[in-house]
Amino acid sequence: MHWASTFAERIIAERGEKKEYVCESGVTPSGFCHIGHFREAITTSLVALALKDMGYNSRHIHMWDDYDRFRKVPSNVPANYSEYIGLPDYKVPDPEGCHNSFADHFMEPFEVSLSEAGMKPDFLRASDQYKNGIYRDNIKISLDKKEKLIELLNSQRGGEKIAADWYPVSVYCPKCGKDMTRITSFDGEYSLSYSCKCGFQETADIRKANYIKLKWRVDWPSRWAQLGVDYEPYGKDHGTQGGSADTGQKIIQEIFNKPPIIGATYEFVSLKGASGKMSSSKGNVVLPSDILSVMEPDVLRYLFVKTKPTKELKIALDLDFLNVYDEFDRVETTYFGDEEINKREKYDKLYEFSNIWGYNTLPAQPSFRFMAVLVQITSDVDRIIKILKKEGHIKSELSETDVERIKTRARLAANWVKLYAPDMIKFELLTEPPKIELSMEQKEALKVISDLIQGEDLTDVELHNRIYEIATGIPIEPKILFGAIYQVLIGKESGPKAAAFINALEKDFVVERFRSY
RNA sequence: GGGCUCGUAGCUCAGUCUGGCUAGAGCACCGGCCUUUUAAGCCGGGAGUCGGGGGUUCAAAUCCCCUCGAGCCCGCCA
Numbered sequence: 001m002h003w004a005s006t007f008a009e010r011i012i013a014e015r016g017e018k019k020e021y022v023c024e025s026g027v028t029p030s031g032f033c034h035i036g037h038f039r040e041a042i043t044t045s046l047v048a049l050a051l052k053d054m055g056y057n058s059r060h061i062h063m064w065d066d067y068d069r070f071r072k073v074p075s076n077v078p079a080n081y082s083e084y085i086g087l088p089d090y091k092v093p094d095p096e097g098c099h100n101s102f103a104d105h106f107m108e109p110f111e112v113s114l115s116e117a118g119m120k121p122d123f124l125r126a127s128d129q130y131k132n133g134i135y136r137d138n139i140k141i142s143l144d145k146k147e148k149l150i151e152l153l154n155s156q157r158g159g160e161k162i163a164a165d166w167y168p169v170s171v172y173c174p175k176c177g178k179d180m181t182r183i184t185s186f187d188g189e190y191s192l193s194y195s196c197k198c199g200f201q202e203t204a205d206i207r208k209a210n211y212i213k214l215k216w217r218v219d220w221p222s223r224w225a226q227l228g229v230d231y232e233p234y235g236k237d238h239g240t241q242g243g244s245a246d247t248g249q250k251i252i253q254e255i256f257n258k259p260p261i262i263g264a265t266y267e268f269v270s271l272k273g274a275s276g277k278m279s280s281s282k283g284n285v286v287l288p289s290d291i292l293s294v295m296e297p298d299v300l301r302y303l304f305v306k307t308k309p310t311k312e313l314k315i316a317l318d319l320d321f322l323n324v325y326d327e328f329d330r331v332e333t334t335y336f337g338d339e340e341i342n343k344r345e346k347y348d349k350l351y352e353f354s355n356i357w358g359y360n361t362l363p364a365q366p367s368f369r370f371m372a373v374l375v376q377i378t379s380d381v382d383r384i385i386k387i388l389k390k391e392g393h394i395k396s397e398l399s400e401t402d403v404e405r406i407k408t409r410a411r412l413a414a415n416w417v418k419l420y421a422p423d424m425i426k427f428e429l430l431t432e433p434p435k436i437e438l439s440m441e442q443k444e445a446l447k448v449i450s451d452l453i454q455g456e457d458l459t460d461v462e463l464h465n466r467i468y469e470i471a472t473g474i475p476i477e478p479k480i481l482f483g484a485i486y487q488v489l490i491g492k493e494s495g496p497k498a499a500a501f502i503n504a505l506e507k508d509f510v511v512e513r514f515r516s517y
Numbered sequence: 518g519g520g521c522u523c524g525u526a527g528c529u530c531a532g533u534c535u536g537g538c539u540a541g542a543g544c545a546c547c548g549g550c551c552u553u554u555u556a557a558g559c560c561g562g563g564a565g566u567c568g569g570g571g572g573u574u575c576a577a578a579u580c581c582c583c584u585c586g587a588g589c590c591c592g593c594c595a
Binding site for chain 1: 520534543553588590
């Protein structure tokens with residue numbers, strides 16, 4: 001059974017039958033939302049999908065923690081932003097001025113990527129929720145049970161204990177907007193007194209003040225309780241024992257009197273070859289949009305669908321990238337093919353959970369590997385399609401979706417070659433014959449090949465075989481002959497599989513080039 | 518110090534929850550396919566003490582205990 005379905009079963013079993021199950025993901029938009037945050041969202045989305053797959057209603061909510069305080073200035077932001085420290089993220093201005101706020105600046109591109117990857121969660125903002133007073137009751141409860149909270153949190157804490165004058169809430173000063181406030185007393189009813197560094201002080205009525213926020217450890221379970229969250233995954237930094245997920249589960253039960261949620265720890269995501277945790281300050285963040293610029297969204301989904309959350313996921317952008325694509329195509333073929341039942345069942349959810357286009361027949365599968373060659377020959381999609389047909393990669397009748405996919409892959413392959421392909425597979429067709437000296441045998445062989453291809457159309461295999469025959473006839477070492485072919489075409493000692501490569505090129509161009517020596 | 522995850526073929530991993538036929542896949546490798554496939558061929562093949570030890574069981578990669586190794590997390594960074 002697929003891991004997402006296993007979670008779905010557990011949710012139903014432990015939380016009971018419900019009209020609708022709520023699966024939550026959440027991110028603090030205090031910097032770029034990277035591919036690790038993407039895992040948070042897609043892990044949630046897939047479990048919600050698995051619930052639907054089993055015939056239940058589910059909702060994926062994504063919480064933007066834009067009410068968290070602006071804690072430190074990220075490295076890519078002007079240093080004078082230190083003046084905003086203490087404000088909630090949604091009130092900090094966008095350093096580039098293109099969005100309403102600092103938070104929006106990072107939220108918007110992430111939402112776009114989620115959408116491209118087939119996810120449409122309900123996006124909620126913590127700032128809105130607090131402003132609307134959704135957590136007012138929980139604030140009251142938390143203040144009333146302050147001693148119990150301190151006791152509970154202290155029992156989980158190794159080092160320094162929480163002091164008795166601790167409060168489970170912080171106050172964003174209504175005058176300066178920052179949380180540089182110190183709570184001085186709570187009367188046990190509704191009056192909370194505090195003073196701010198800016199000089200402002202008051203006794204606020206917690207039934208009316210909409211600038212009081214629960215502290216993180218309490219905020220999280222409060223939200224679970226309030227929104228009826230059934231499931232939420234979290235990164236392993238939160239999942240550690242005594243961590244916020246752990247104390248959250250205790251708090252929701254002992255303070256808010258609700259059952260624990262189904263939690264799940266997931267491993268980190270990184271680029272193959274990279275090490276360490278991603279962080280914007282280290283400058284090693286990989287954004288979902290980075291991956292989506294070279295990989296189709298269903299293939300990206302496939303990576304997360306097939307990798308259990310507890311497994312570290314290393315995304316390869318080097319040559320292994322091509323293998324992932326091949327693998328995806330195989331899974332797709334198997335899904336639509338008449339393979340033996342067993343194998344199909346195994347692959348079914350893998351593909352179903354990845355496929356966001358709703359394909360119901362096998363779409364065209366232009367090999368990404370070959371596309372990486374073609375896009376270096378031409379940027380003309382029609383010509384690429386012509387070559388793909390001629391080379392037998394795709395059938396002659398194409399649907400609109402087939403053409404769309406080919407266009408997409410061509411665009412992505414071009415990006416991949418430009419951004420990530422190793423030098424070995426990069427080449428450039430030489431517009432003029434390079435000034436090089438070839439041996440008599442090489443010249444002769446090129447001439448014979450040019451005569452051959454001018455005379456008739458050969459398949460890759462035929463041409464390939466003939467090249468070897470020619471080499472034997474001259475005679476010339478195949479290796480030396482291939483060297484000549486690549487040298488005169490792309491100025492390198494090696495290149496794409498010769499026969500398919502030659503067949504993909506304009507015939508006249510090749511003939512003329514081979515004869516110019 | 519506390520905790521989590523992982524350790525299965527050369528490499529990347531399935532399989533472990535619900536113990537059961539000769540432990541699988543992809544890649545790599547080797548061999549053959551017309552003396553021949555540089556970055557899309559085809560067919561076949563070898564290969565694993567399932568980290569180690571002990572226990573439970575008719576039966577263990579799978580469950581329990583111990584142990585070794587690797588990686589990672591630990592007061593609002595997924």
